[in-house]
Amino acid sequence: MxxxxxxxxxxxxxxxxxxxxxxxxxxxxxxxxxxxxxxxxxxxxxxxxxxxxxxxxxANSSDVNDTGVNPTPVSAFDEFNPDAVTVSFDGEEITISSNALINHTSPYWEEGSSLYIEPVVADADRMSPGAIREGSYTLTVSAFPELASTSTSTGLGAIGIAVSGAPIFNDEEGPNVALSANVASGFDYAGGHNGPTGYHYHLESQDVPENTTLSHDDEKLVGIMQDGFLLYGRRDADGEYPTDLDESGGHFGVTPHSNGEEIYHYHIINEFYTGSYVLLFGVDLKGTPNSIM
Ligand SMILES: [Zn+2]
Ligand SMILES: [Zn+2]
Structure with missing residues (x-):
């Protein structure tokens, strides 16, 4: 028991x-x-x-944009001409508005204007008619631009907004009319001229003493394209020509504004176009283009 x-x-x-x-x-x-x-x-x-x-x-759930894509660095917009360009951010989107009144000298300014100069590089006989006047360009892009599944060709008219406030055009001077050396010889040192819709750039600016602000064979910011990607000069921040560019002149890498983060950005492609000219952007857009109104 x-x-x-x-x-x-x-x-x-x-x-x-x-x-x-x-x-x-x-x-x-x-x-x-x-x-x-x-x-x-x-x-x-x-x-x-x-x-x-x-x-x-x-455990945190506060990331409204967790795409794995780094945002366009806000400091890049400090490079834009504050007298012409206003930039607003709402977290998801960036809106860039410009009155197109550039902040550099040009023979395309009205004579008597404080920024008017005699032509430095422009062939006066080939300059297009008209004078620089106020315009209105507005572009809204994603603050987190992403590569699209297919590239998009650019059209006539504004395809980007340059740091000076003037629009960036491609390599066409009319519908399916490629920019010719003849027309380009009438451009100012900034690579721009007047058109029916106003002053705009096609080419990289030239290395002349009068050029104190615009990118020439360097790492400076050129502007923002209509797909939201930034366009830089021919070189990277380290002073070297990038060697891994895609067919649109773009790559993932750090820029002078990206704080060490890798972002997709374009470069001016280091090639001559019709003689000694360098196009700003004569290629396809890698992102999704937004219209510039
Ligand atoms: Zn033009
Ligand atoms: Zn780069």
């Missing part, structure tokens, strides 16, 4: 031990939010529940 008591007692102890084993800390599930861009902030729209933290997920 005593033996039985002890056996029962031992059995009881054993069952308590087993029960307590089964009764481990209960699992409390937590919601984890995807953090594609690795900034420690999670995407409120992509979540999973689990007891333990999931790889690539965080």
């Amino acid at each position: 005593k033996f039985l008591k002890y056996s029962l007692f031992a059995l009881l102890c054993l069952s308590i031990f087993i029960i307590s084993c089964d009764n481990e800390e209960p699992c409390i599930e937590t919601t984890w939010y995807q953090d594609l861009d690795g900034d420690g902030l999670g995407n409120p729209n992509v979540s999973e529940s689990s007891c333990d933290q999931i790889d690539g997920y965080v």
Whole structure:
């Protein structure tokens, strides 16, 4: 009988031990939010529940734009002519508006204007008619521009806005009419001239003492294209010509404004176009173009 008591007692102890084993800390599930861009902030729209933290997920859910794409660096817009260009940010989008009144000298200014100069490089006989006048250009782009699945060819008219405030045109001077050396010889040192819609650039600016602001064979910011990607001069921030550009002159890399982050950006392609001219952008856009109104 005593033996039985002890056996029962031992059995009881054993069952308590087993029960307590089964009764481990209960699992409390937590919601984890995807953090594609690795900034420690999670995407409120992509979540999973689990007891333990999931790889690539965080507890925070405040990242409204967790695309894995770095945003266009805001400091780039400090390079734009503040008298002509206003830039507004709403988190998701950037709107660039310009009155097109450039901040550099040109023979295309009205004589008597403080920025008017005699032609430096322009062949006066080939200059296009008209004088620089106020215009209106507005471009709204994503603050997180992404490469599109297909490239888009550019059309006549503004395809980007340069730091001076004037629009960037491609390599056409009319519908399916390529810019000729003849026409280009009438351009000012900034690579621009007047057209029916106003003053605009086709070419990289030239290396003359009068050029104090615009990119010539360097790493300066040239402007922003209609797909939201920034256009830089022929060189990277390290002073070297980039060697890994795609057919649109673009690549992922750091820029003078990107704070060490790699962003997709274009460069002026280091090639001559019809003689000694260098086109600003005669290629296809890699992102999704927005119209410049
Ligand atoms: Zn033109
Ligand atoms: Zn670059």
